[in-house]
Amino acid sequence: MTPEARNTSHTVSYFILLGFPCRWEMQILLFSIFSVTYILTLLGNVAIVCAVHRDHRLHTPMYILLANFSFLEICYVNSDVPNMLANFLSKTKTISFAQCFLQLYFFFSLGTTECLFLSIMAYDRFLAICRPLHYPTTMTIKFCRSLVLFCWVYGFLWFLIPVILVTQLPFCGPNVIDDFLCDLGPLLALASACVPVPGTVLICGTMSSLLIFATFFYIIGSYTLVLRAVMQVPSAAGRRKAFSTCSSHLAVVFLFYGSVMMTYVSPGSGQAEGMQKFTTLFYSVLTPLFNPMIYSLRNKEMKDALKKVLGSS
Numbered sequence: 239m240t241p242e243a244r245n246t247s248h249t250v251s252y253f254i255l256l257g258f259p260c261r262w263e264m265q266i267l268l269f270s271i272f273s274v275t276y277i278l279t280l281l282g283n284v285a286i287v288c289a290v291h292r293d294h295r296l297h298t299p300m301y302i303l304l305a306n307f308s309f310l311e312i313c314y315v316n317s318d319v320p321n322m323l324a325n326f327l328s329k330t331k332t333i334s335f336a337q338c339f340l341q342l343y344f345f346f347s348l349g350t351t352e353c354l355f356l357s358i359m360a361y362d363r364f365l366a367i368c369r370p371l372h373y374p375t376t377m378t379i380k381f382c383r384s385l386v387l388f389c390w391v392y393g394f395l396w397f398l399i400p401v402i403l404v405t406q407l408p409f410c411g412p413n414v415i416d417d418f419l420c421d422l423g424p425l426l427a428l429a430s431a432c433v434p435v436p437g438t439v440l441i442c443g444t445m446s447s448l449l450i451f452a453t454f455f456y457i458i459g460s461y462t463l464v465l466r467a468v469m470q471v472p473s474a475a476g477r478r479k480a481f482s483t484c485s486s487h488l489a490v491v492f493l494f495y496g497s498v499m500m501t502y503v504s505p506g507s508g509q510a511e512g513m514q515k516f517t518t519l520f521y522s523v524l525t526p527l528f529n530p531m532i533y534s535l536r537n538k539e540m541k542d543a544l545k546k547v548l549g550s551s
Contacts, residue, residue, distance in 0.1 A: 250409040252332045257325045257418040269326035275527055276319045282530030283308040289543035296543055299362055299382040306386050307355050311526040317344045318419040318522055338420035343401045351393025353453040356491055358385045360460040363484055368467045400442045408432045417515045454495050461488055489532050497521040
């Protein structure tokens with residue numbers, strides 16, 4: 239345990255989430271916009287889960303991973319958006335100490351799980367395109383389910399110790415968080431206002447950087463090999479189909495990692511006021527909205543399955 243974590247006396251029993259400070263009329267407008275965004279995100283990702291479940295042609299590793307990824311996105315937006323919406327209508331904008339750290343844990347655990355899922359999806363495409371003869375025997379349904387289980391379990395273990403360390407920091411008075419959720423950077427900044435917390439900042443920054451960069455470079459390396467193999471495919475139709483699938487995955491990767499890297503590589507480093515909340519908003523609220531569109535618009539099998547789901551509802 240780090241030295242600064244030994245003092246567990248908290249004078250803070252709740253935090254104030256500023257969210258997006260503005261006039262009441264603007265708060266109502268933002269509430270309406272993000273409510274629609276939230277509903278569309280849920281509908282889009284639920285549609286993908288249902289499409290994969292109902293269409294037996296999609297009971298393959300790639301679509302099983304995609305369905306689990308969409309389910310993850312549903313969980314991800316539910317870890318922060320409902321509280322953000324309630325905050326728009328709240329006069330006090332408070333969140334209890336326990337609720338704040340519970341949100342922090344689930345938000346980070348689900349984010350970690352997303353990094354792992356994106357890596358596994360890159361591995362699946364690498365095997366399918368670069369090792370097509372070995373793909374059916376390597377990426378079996380049983381192995382695919384084991385990878386899914388690994389993502390969920392490891393995702394919820396990775397940040398457990400850092401979150402516990404942050405809960406042990408002395409929050410001695412300042413309790414205003416300039417964000418719409420209990421995020422790591424603002425919480426470390428509040429603790430730093432009481433005592434220096436370099437050890438915890440180092441641990442959290444190291445854990446974040448290790449996860450982000452290890453998975454990101456693995457994904458980029460995998461798709462580099464995939465794209466090189468795609469260019470050698472003799473059939474133009476085959477190249478087009480493979481490139482379409484990979485480009486969808488890469489679009490999601492860059493949307494997610496671009497904003498995540500701006501936020502978590504150096505938590506508590508004094509990022510520009512207000513900047514962190516907008517980068518967090520992008521990858522935690524907007525990216526889950528875009529993902530169903532990105533994965534379905536350029537995938538004929540998924541579009542056909544979605545039409546059946548929507549047509550039967």
